[in-house]
Amino acid sequence: MSWLSNFVRPKIQALVRKPDATPDNLWHKCPSCEQMIFHRDLVENLHVCTNCGHHMRLPAKQRLAMLFDDGAYDRIDTPKVTADPLRFRDRKRYTDRLREAQAKTDETDAIQVGEGRIGGVPAVVAVFDFDFLGGSMGMGVGEGLVKAAAVAVQKKRPLIVFPASGGARMQEGALSLMQMARTTVAVDRVKEAGLPYVVVFTDPTTGGVTASFAMIGDIHISEPGALIGFAGQRVIETTIREALPEGFQRAEYLMEHGMLDMVVPRNALKETLARTLKLLLKLPPVAAPKPGTALAEPVTNTVTPPRKPAGNATARPAEATPRAEPALGTAATDEPRKA
Structure with missing residues (x-):
């Protein structure tokens, strides 16, 4: 060698x-x-x-950071639930699927809840993560949404939900279906308290999520092109034996047929939500420039100096520059307002 x-x-x-x-x-x-x-x-x-x-599709953490002012918000921890109440197993154990999803998303379940300010308005926001078992709704998601609604009522803040789900989580059986009723009751309490409940649909929102809390919001907003429905298109076509119209179950189609209030692109979503919350809460809009600051003719601050008196004549004080007429919509008066 x-x-x-x-x-x-x-x-x-x-x-x-x-x-x-x-x-x-x-x-x-x-x-x-x-x-x-x-x-x-x-x-x-x-x-x-x-x-x-x-x-x-946008991960839940990025959506929360994008939505709140300066990306700052407080995380609301959701209650822990039994991991595998039915000891379910198909081709793989349910517990193994949970561990894989938790490792992939670094989260315990398919929902995240946070509170912060959106355009200066305090709000509670619940966001689904489709990367966690397709955003399916099980006991953990149900507890998270119930907790979000309870915090909103306690602190008197509006509730905003971003669903992205394939429906109920089949591995939890009837316990998953129970969450449809629980979440519906929870968001109804928010509405009974006189607080706004806004739903922002993201792609996709289907199954039991659509059939429960997602379709009873005060305002329904959606991102462009989001798939929104209960059953899949192939299931519907097989059942009715007819071809579905173009764009069926898409956000634009639903808006044309009265199921949505507006379709908003992602870059304008924060501003739209802030404006909507201020309108529903009857808060003043963003401060605008005071009327009368911009005039048709500029006002100068120059004053003609007084002439020197001739002999013993008493000098008259110089007349003040006439005050400019206020702009349209302003009140001009020298008298103090009466209480």
Whole structure:
């Protein structure tokens, strides 16, 4: 053995076998137009395709940070529930599926709840995470939504929910179906307290979530192109034996047929929610410039100096510059207002 085989060859092999340092998620393909988008550009554009405007699914943490002022909010912990009450198993144990979902999302369940300010208005927000078992609603999600509603009523704050779910979680059976009634009662208490309850539909919102708390909001908003419905399109077509119209169960179709109040792109969602909450709570809008500050003709501050008196004549004080007429909509009076 020589130095060539002992030293040079291992160095060359290590150099050739050096793993690629390029991360796997550097580029993303748009599922709509198949355009490749750089990761940084996608994040800056709030996970909206820069080519076709397709709204991709957004993780719950990023949505909360995007929504609240300065990305600051307080996390509301949800109550713990029994992990696998039915000891359910299909091709894989339910507990194993839960562990995989928790490792993938770094969350305990498919819902996150936070409180903060949106455009200066305090609010409680519950966000579903579709990456956690398809955002399915089990006991953990039900407890999270009930807790969010309770905090909203206790602190007298509006409740905003962002559903993104495939429906009830089948691994929990009837215990999952119970959450449809529990969450409906919970959000009804918010409405009975005279507080706004706003639902912002995201892609997709289907199944038991649509059939319970998601469709009873005071205001229904949706992101563009979101899939909203109860049963799937193929199930409906098989049942009625007819072809469904184009765009069926999409946000724009539902808005045309009176199921939604508005469809708002993601970059305008925060401003729209802030304006909606202020309207529902009868709060004053954002302070605008006072009327009368911008006049048709500028007012100068120059005053003509008084003339020197001739002899012993008494000098008259210089007349003050006439006051400019106030702009339309302002009250001009020298008398103090009476209480």
